[in-house]
Amino acid sequence: MQKMMRAARMHAVGAPMTIDTIPVPKPGSTDVLVQVKACGMVPNLGNVLANWTRWFPHLPLPKLPAIFGLDPAGIVVEVGDQVVGVQVGQRVYVNPLRSCGACQMCRGGERTRCRYFTFNGYFGFGPDSQKIYDIYPYGGFCEYMTAPQYALVELPDNITFEQAARFGYTGTSYGAMKKANATPGQSMLVDGISGTLGLGAALLGLAMGIARIFGTGRNLALLERVKSLAPERIEIHPLEAGSTSDWVKSRTGGEGVDFMISALGPGAPAKTMVDALRAVRRGGRAVNVGAVAEVLPLDVHWLMDEQIQVIGSNWFTSAQGQEVARLASAGLLDMSVFEHQRFPLDEVNNAISGLKDRNGGFSNYVIVP
Ligand SMILES: [Zn+2]
Numbered sequence: 604m605q606k607m608m609r610a611a612r613m614h615a616v617g618a619p620m621t622i623d624t625i626p627v628p629k630p631g632s633t634d635v636l637v638q639v640k641a642c643g644m645v646p647n648l649g650n651v652l653a654n655w656t657r658w659f660p661h662l663p664l665p666k667l668p669a670i671f672g673l674d675p676a677g678i679v680v681e682v683g684d685q686v687v688g689v690q691v692g693q694r695v696y697v698n699p700l701r702s703c704g705a706c707q708m709c710r711g712g713e714r715t716r717c718r719y720f721t722f723n724g725y726f727g728f729g730p731d732s733q734k735i736y737d738i739y740p741y742g743g744f745c746e747y748m749t750a751p752q753y754a755l756v757e758l759p760d761n762i763t764f765e766q767a768a769r770f771g772y773t774g775t776s777y778g779a780m781k782k783a784n785a786t787p788g789q790s791m792l793v794d795g796i797s798g799t800l801g802l803g804a805a806l807l808g809l810a811m812g813i814a815r816i817f818g819t820g821r822n823l824a825l826l827e828r829v830k831s832l833a834p835e836r837i838e839i840h841p842l843e844a845g846s847t848s849d850w851v852k853s854r855t856g857g858e859g860v861d862f863m864i865s866a867l868g869p870g871a872p873a874k875t876m877v878d879a880l881r882a883v884r885r886g887g888r889a890v891n892v893g894a895v896a897e898v899l900p901l902d903v904h905w906l907m908d909e910q911i912q913v914i915g916s917n918w919f920t921s922a923q924g925q926e927v928a929r930l931a932s933a934g935l936l937d938m939s940v941f942e943h944q945r946f947p948l949d950e951v952n953n954a955i956s957g958l959k960d961r962n963g964g965f966s967n968y969v970i971v972p
Contacts, residue, residue: 604681607625608626609622610622613671617655630682634749637678637749640676641763642743643675643743643967644955662728670741670744674743675724675748675768676765695756701721701735701754703718715917745948756921756927772799773807777807783864784862785861788812792817792862793805793819795820799963800866802963815838815860820842820963825963847879851882860882864889866893871895875895877901887911889911889913946971948971948972
């Protein structure tokens with residue numbers, strides 16, 4: 604076992620990362636050590652980090668220098684002395700969701716509701732997050748990382764590490780669909796279906812037996828590519844072609860969809876989202892996992908009259924991640940549609956500084972340490 608490893612570290616917010624040589628960490632008693640084989644990255648992470656303190660002053664980054672990398676997958680190479688159910692050699696995705704493990708929410712299995720909820724390798728949601736970073740300072744942009752055993756998703760043999768590095772986005776879409784109470788036979792609208800989260804929702808919809816999948820987007824070629832995944836179940840609507848709600852209502856006999864997943868990008872206007880909300884049937888649900896930043900003018904009287912629920916969602920539990928892995932293992936969830944763009948650790952700054960040739964959600968950007 605090597606003693607030292609290479610890690611991409613950011614020493615100042617927005618500054619280029621440097622490849623530093625640091626000691627390989629030792630896993631704590633209930634942790635494991637994972638050799639990182641692939642780590643998914645947020646498109647344009649460099650730009651996001653450079654503007655972080657201006658865009659997201661309420662979301663703390665870890666103390667610097669820090670190792671980023673949100674979506675790692677790899678092989679367990681060492682287990683802590685109190686780990687009994689995880690074996691060396693196991694292939695895993697490491698869910699970056701960290702929580703305290705001891706509060707009432709954590710004890711109830713609802714780690715996303717913990718006040719210490721933190722994204723390992725990215726950012727936290729409050730001042731308590733640094734306590735978590737002190738315990739787990741390793742994101743996926745390094746050769747070895749420690750991870751708590753509760754964060755592991757066991758990977759079936761038919762899922763590659765690059766595909767597993769997409770579990771963050773796919774799992775986020777899955778978590779949203781669980782909050783929408785998605786059940787077989789239903790209809791779903793995915794606003795922004797050709798993007799990274801939207802495509803995940805489409806693939807999961809196909810896997811989970813959603814009968815009719817309606818999707819919007821800006822890029823017609825990408826929309827047609829999404830439709831080609833299942834032309835008999837997926838219907839597409841370019842946003843510039845007119846109102847989304849009018850289109851959905853016209854395709855559903857005036858009824859609307861059972862639920863809507865909002866997966867629009869940060870530049871999308873609020874009115875686009877409000878329009879999509881109006882496509883939800885009476886008693887239906889709308890779940891937001893997108894990045895619309897503009898404040899919505901929301902007609903709450905209409906929500907009441909129609910009994911529509913609007914739900915905010917981010918991320919997913921490790922158990923839900925395991926469900927996604929099983930859908931893929933069974934051949935129901937098709938992860939073969941992703942086109943992997945691999946970057947070695949040495950090219951991390953190039954990789955995070957703006958990605959070219961994007962094919963929407965079909966492109967999958969991974970660092971391969
Ligand atoms: Zn907790």
